[in-house]
Amino acid sequence: MLSLEALPALEAVVLMVALGVASYLDWRVREVPDGLWILLTLVGAILLELGSWGESPLVLSLNLIAVLFVLEHFLPWEDTLGDHSWAILGVEVAIYAAVLGSSAYAYLVLLPGVFLPFYEIVGMVVLARVLFEVGALYGGADAKALMAAAVVLPVLSSPFLVGYPLPAQGSVLALLPFAFTMLINGGILTLVVPLVLLVVNLRRGERSFPRILHMVRIPTEELPRRFVWLRDPPLESASRDDSTEEDQALRIRQAEKLRAMGVERVWVTPQLPFLISLTAGALVGLLMGNLLIWVLAIG
Numbered sequence: 266m267l268s269l270e271a272l273p274a275l276e277a278v279v280l281m282v283a284l285g286v287a288s289y290l291d292w293r294v295r296e297v298p299d300g301l302w303i304l305l306t307l308v309g310a311i312l313l314e315l316g317s318w319g320e321s322p323l324v325l326s327l328n329l330i331a332v333l334f335v336l337e338h339f340l341p342w343e344d345t346l347g348d349h350s351w352a353i354l355g356v357e358v359a360i361y362a363a364v365l366g367s368s369a370y371a372y373l374v375l376l377p378g379v380f381l382p383f384y385e386i387v388g389m390v391v392l393a394r395v396l397f398e399v400g401a402l403y404g405g406a407d408a409k410a411l412m413a414a415a416v417v418l419p420v421l422s423s424p425f426l427v428g429y430p431l432p433a434q435g436s437v438l439a440l441l442p443f444a445f446t447m448l449i450n451g452g453i454l455t456l457v458v459p460l461v462l463l464v465v466n467l468r469r470g471e472r473s474f475p476r477i478l479h480m481v482r483i484p485t486e487e488l489p490r491r492f493v494w495l496r497d498p499p500l501e502s503a504s505r506d507d508s509t510e511e512d513q514a515l516r517i518r519q520a521e522k523l524r525a526m527g528v529e530r531v532w533v534t535p536q537l538p539f540l541i542s543l544t545a546g547a548l549v550g551l552l553m554g555n556l557l558i559w560v561l562a563i564g
Contacts, residue, residue: 276312276418277425277551279305283417284544287410291538295492295509297406299339302413306335309417313382324381327371331386334364335412338390365391382419385442389415392445407539414444414547421446424554430562443547446555450546451539453556458537480532488520493533495519498526 283305287297310332317324337360346352368387372379390412397408421443423429459478466477480496488495493516494503500519503512523531549556 272312272316273418273421274425276309277421279308279312280414280417280547281544281551283413284410284540284547287406288538288541288544291404291406291540295512295536295538297409297540299341299409302339302409303336305413306332306339306416309413313416313419316382323371323375324383327367327381327383330364330367331383332416334360334387334390335416338394338412339409361391380440385419386415389442389444403539407543410540410543411444411448414447415442418443421551421554424550424552426552427554429554429558441555443550446550447543447547449555449557450549451542451544452546454545454549455539455542462535476532480534482530482532485520485523485529485531488523488531488533489513489517491516491533492536494536495531496534497532498523498528 283301287301290297290301310328313328313332314325317328342356343353346356364387368384371381372384393402393408393411396402397405402408402411419442420440422440462481463478465481466472469482471477471482476497483491483493492512495516500522501515503515507515553559
């Protein structure tokens, strides 16, 4: 039988395999099917219950509530309500109110002061949803990855490869959801992108600052075949809600207009999936932990 000591390693392997597949799909076709997140969450639910083996039925029930809360974001239940946006909003508000109310009641009354993976998962779902709604997470796959990861590996207080420095051991940051570590690490790692673009542009002889930090110049005929956003010359822009097909159709229209205008080269911003940064952030988190803890400890 699987020992509790080996469980974090298994959780880590499951998480990295799923994130690796998701990152590949996001890079190749810019689409990650919800089925992948559903499968990852269900596997995570089994691991979550195994990790809670021997706990009270209340704890196991709270785990189930957390898993269902995550799955609610992956299942197309809104389709059953048609175009009644007010009804969809009402159901979602009711779900969030019920889960958050249950969280408060469990922490304050049922299990006062006891911190469970349930709270890690619920908190991460709320954070991911808020970040998506305000546009801090551009793609739905990014938010879903954080939610599913919270189920598979709610918390990892000690990295596998390098332990935290003494000043940071026991830090509250080390007790935050591992998905939060993914998010922080992914954001920090994304900071290298401008440096990469700078090197690429300088090697191509481009010197237009500051655009060389966030744009590249490509031939107009390549625009329909590249996952990019047109920046200069400015034309019709993409919407955040556009599908991959709509986004490509927009680039085709843009290329036609640009050719008619006699524009041979354009400045674009690469559409780099943040999901890849999250995957890299997860790997770094498993090996080294939260990079923010290291920055604060060393600083």
